[in-house]
Amino acid sequence: MNLIYALAIALLTGCGVHMLLSRHVVRIILGVSLLSAAVNLVIFYSGRISSTVPPVIEPGSSALSEAAANPLPQALILTAIVIGFALIAFAAALALQAQRSIGTLDNAGLDVAESLGTPFDGPEKRR
């Protein structure tokens, strides 16, 4: 089980990093989302997944039983998934807008912010 998880995390991270290194913005965003899935699995796994007893406090007692699963990683991952979803959605919207107004999503063509121009162009257009 450990090995399967480790391999899954490694595979997701590897694919994520590979996509991140691409030049195309959409592939980069997909890479980020793969990487965030890998990180979620790391959180899940670092909370130990040995137990399958639901983390519910039994009637009559006031604390979790010793054998219960750890509920915290799920809460953390849920938070991370929600945040990650919002950010990926924003990044995708950004990519769409960039495609519409700049006309390319290839990093080689994305140099509007840093192309410096000559000082003799007259009034500066970019801002």
Next chain:
Amino acid sequence: MLLAQAVLWPVAIPLATAALAACCWQRLAAQRAISAAGVLLMFAATLLLLWQVRAEGVQAVQFGGWAAPFGVSFVADRFSAAMAAITGLMAFATWLFGQADIRRREERAGFHPLFHGMLAGVNGAFLTGDIFNLYVWFEVMLITAMGLLVIGRTRAQLDGVLKYAVLNLFSTLIFLMAVALLYGVAGTLNMADLAVVLPQAGPSLTLTISALLLLCGFGIKAGYFPLFFWLPASYHTASITVAAIFAGLLTKVGVYACFRVFTLIFTVEGSGLREILAVMAACTMLFGVFGAAVQWDVRRILSFHIVSQIGYMLLGLAVATPAALAGGIFYIIHHIVVKANLFLLAGAIHRASGTFDLRQSGGLMRRSPLLAALFLVPALSLGGIPPLSGFWAKFMVIDASFRGGQGWLAAVALVTGILTLYSMTKIWMEAFWKDPLMPRPTARAVPAPMLAAIALLAAVTVAIGLQAEPFVAYAQSAAQALVDPSDYIAAVLGAVPAEGGAMAEPRP
């Protein structure tokens, strides 16, 4: 009630302001009023918190009444209270400047909710005592910052924000992975509790990886040497009000997180981190300042100087003696005020000369002598000329690195100081001193709110410079609390820190 929860107000007020402003989406007048009230209230709340921390020591609040390691804690010690107070000041100054700079179009696109949302994120990051919660505030800050950065929807902004988004998303993922590993070892996420539990756990490979991932994640946020490339690629595209508050606060949140984590949870002393941090600090200073030397756009010069100045703060952390940490803290406070002011000045230069390109501007000395005089204060302070605040900040970190046996770092810092002066002189010569190449149709007089905001921050710089003693004493006691965090831990965990680490302890 008001005083007992003082830690929460600096976060609650901007959150409420952002929500209220978002509710009045169509009515700009209402949004402006809400925003003004929010800025003033938050400034007051942060000053109240600062006063309370000075009077009563570390303040801690547990959310939902859950006792310390179980619930989310909010903590304010001297360092974080000072950071919150400076955030309040920055919010006020940029808001004042924004009265003349923010366009209607930007307000319609949601400037006010985003601005206050970002302030909530910044203050949350400064005040939280829980490392996963820190991640959440980082994300709040990130998404609102991206919104602010792209608010004009120009092509340059879209290009800049894409780079900003990708690298910062990557950094938060790295940070989150480090948090996961830390949780796997310690079984707790409360930072005070981590400080208690980790020494018992002993060194392990997982902890080393976690520490390095944290350094990398915060390093991207803060703009440390090999990781700073997103910063000069994006900051200059933002509208100047936004750029000023970004330059002042956002990178410093990363630096703050580094100071907190590498004093409370991990230690620089005897962990092998010092060499890494020292090399990073030296390279950050040099690469930033050399990057600035070849630029002609005021905002890009200043963006590269953010990077180089971050190196001085990291130098304080690398030496890690109490004196060096005090220097680092003093440097952060000084730098936030000065750098935001320089960006505001860049906006004023643009207004007065019609361009950000130094080669095309000029003649401002004759046309607006007041602006020229105000420029000299932060520019000379950044270069470290006595008696301004930058001199004391540089003096403290350089003195501490000589005493800490890191003379070469001090030498790098001194060289960087000279090169900083070169860039500042360049702005002075080109924008103020020389005659303009051609008269520009877009040049206008600088409006009063802009000058007021710049004068306010310049006055703070002069005040810190001339009355350095209380600020230095405050920084020293804040650094002392970082070196010996027992007060911090006691305030969060209560009287019985021995029970720490019980939070959903994972069973191996």
